[in-house]
Amino acid sequence: MGERGAAVAAALVTASGPLPARGAAAPAAAVPDAGLAWDDEGMIVYAGPSSGLPWPARVGSPETGCLVPGFVDCHVHLPFFGWRSDEFEARLRGVSYRELHGEEGGIFRSSRMLAEAPDERVLAFCQRLVAEMAASGTTALELKTGYGLSVEAELRQARLARALAERAPQTCTVTLLACHAVPKGLSRAEWVAAACEELIPAAAAEELADAVDVYVEDIAFSLEDLERVAEAAAAARLPLRVHADQLGPSAAAEAAVRLGARSADHLNHLSRDGVEALGAAEATVAGLLPASTFFLRAPAPPVAALREAGAAIAIATDFNPGTSPVCSMPEAIAMACTVYGLEPLVALTASTANPAWVLGLGDRLGTLEPGKRADFLLLEEAGFAQVPYRPGHDPVVATFVGGRHVAGRVLH
Numbered sequence: 001m002g003e004r005g006a007a008v009a010a011a012l013v014t015a016s017g018p019l020p021a022r023g024a025a026a027p028a029a030a031v032p033d034a035g036l037a038w039d040d041e042g043m044i045v046y047a048g049p050s051s052g053l054p055w056p057a058r059v060g061s062p063e064t065g066c067l068v069p070g071f072v073d074c075h076v077h078l079p080f081f082g083w084r085s086d087e088f089e090a091r092l093r094g095v096s097y098r099e100l101h102g103e104e105g106g107i108f109r110s111s112r113m114l115a116e117a118p119d120e121r122v123l124a125f126c127q128r129l130v131a132e133m134a135a136s137g138t139t140a141l142e143l144k145t146g147y148g149l150s151v152e153a154e155l156r157q158a159r160l161a162r163a164l165a166e167r168a169p170q171t172c173t174v175t176l177l178a179c180h181a182v183p184k185g186l187s188r189a190e191w192v193a194a195a196c197e198e199l200i201p202a203a204a205a206e207e208l209a210d211a212v213d214v215y216v217e218d219i220a221f222s223l224e225d226l227e228r229v230a231e232a233a234a235a236a237r238l239p240l241r242v243h244a245d246q247l248g249p250s251a252a253a254e255a256a257v258r259l260g261a262r263s264a265d266h267l268n269h270l271s272r273d274g275v276e277a278l279g280a281a282e283a284t285v286a287g288l289l290p291a292s293t294f295f296l297r298a299p300a301p302p303v304a305a306l307r308e309a310g311a312a313i314a315i316a317t318d319f320n321p322g323t324s325p326v327c328s329m330p331e332a333i334a335m336a337c338t339v340y341g342l343e344p345l346v347a348l349t350a351s352t353a354n355p356a357w358v359l360g361l362g363d364r365l366g367t368l369e370p371g372k373r374a375d376f377l378l379l380e381e382a383g384f385a386q387v388p389y390r391p392g393h394d395p396v397v398a399t400f401v402g403g404r405h406v407a408g409r410v411l412h
Contacts, residue, residue, distance in 0.1 A: 007059035010382035015353040020312035038374035042402030070139025070375035071329035074355035075316035082113040146177030158208035176209035196232035204236035216252035267301040279309025290335035292324035334391035374403040
């Protein structure tokens with residue numbers, strides 16, 4: 001049990017209504033001269049004009065700042081261990097991601113580094129990173145496996161993810177990236193069989209995963225593999241996620257929609273059919289990962305077409321040591337606005353409410369409404385547009401999870 005509390009600011013900005021928000025429902029709305037109150041269990045009891053607060057505020061100032069939901073990062077490749085800055089330099093010299101992957105760099109290299117590090121060193125390394133994420137406003141996030149590349153190593157990574165979740169100030173869900181790369185010494189079919197028949201059932205039995213993911217790509221896994229993994233995930237009662245159309249068109253987004261996946265992520269080479277499928281989808285969000293688009297100098301997804309088609313969109317960092325070493329949601333939001341053309345209030349919904357829905361947390365967090373948890377940020381400026389307007393600048397004065405101050409400074 002904590003303490004009840006309240007905060008005031010010049011504005012409160014949040015999405016509301018049914019999730020995932022799409023089309024005309026996507027932009028968040030602002031309340032001026034605003035207040036937020038939470039009870040001793042960290043649950044919101046009031047959000048609206050400050051004149052309606054049920055008790056005095058001890059956080060913020062009515063003249064300055066902005067209250068917004070905490071950022072929800074729904075595509076994160078933690079836990080990992082170690083960095084790959086030399087691969088970044090190699091790509092600048094013209095070496096492609098495909099070439100690095102084929103030379104046992106990329107995913108295979110991160111797999112080796114993770115395998116060689118003791119559990120406690122991995123956790124200490126990752127704890128610093130989730131603390132950095134909290135300081136930049138992330139109050140909930142996904143953790144993924146995918147660097148194990150064997151049944152036991154994937155289960156170890158999932159256990160590490162659960163241990164990291166216990167130590168992190170944020171809410172964390174765990175996604176079993178059962179098919180990320182084909183392990184050396186196995187055929188693709190052999191690994192898919194092991195993932196479906198051994199890994200997914202074992203992870204489900206041990207309650208190590210909240211979802212299952214597949215990387216569909218010509219250097220990774222096929223649509224037929226996706227079908228098999230989707231069947232195994234459904235048998236384990238775990239939602240499906242899909243890495244789709246990143247390096248080339250694969251029709252993975254259309255398959256994700258047909259299979260009822262929670263999201264289809266990346267989408268740099270999304271086809272017109274994929275746009276239409278995501279636009280009509282009731283259960284599948286278009287996951288936009290602008291930092292990896294920027295870092296790989298990849299084509300931008302057809303974001304304007306997705307929005308015109310009525311797709312629900314989410315923004316995430318894709319934080320990983322190879323293709324997106326960016327863990328700041330404000331930076332990802334800035335890239336999404338500048339590179340993809342999103343308006344700031346659309347980007348706010350896409351970085352809070354919709355990713356909360358993707359992670360299965362939309363009933364608990366992602367918006368500032370009574371009955372949800374008081375996961376919120378106090379920003380230094382009254383308008384949310386300041387976040388994408390000043391990339392590289394830290395806009396977060398303080399981060400709260402369940403009404404508890406977990407990072408930053410507090411203005412009294």
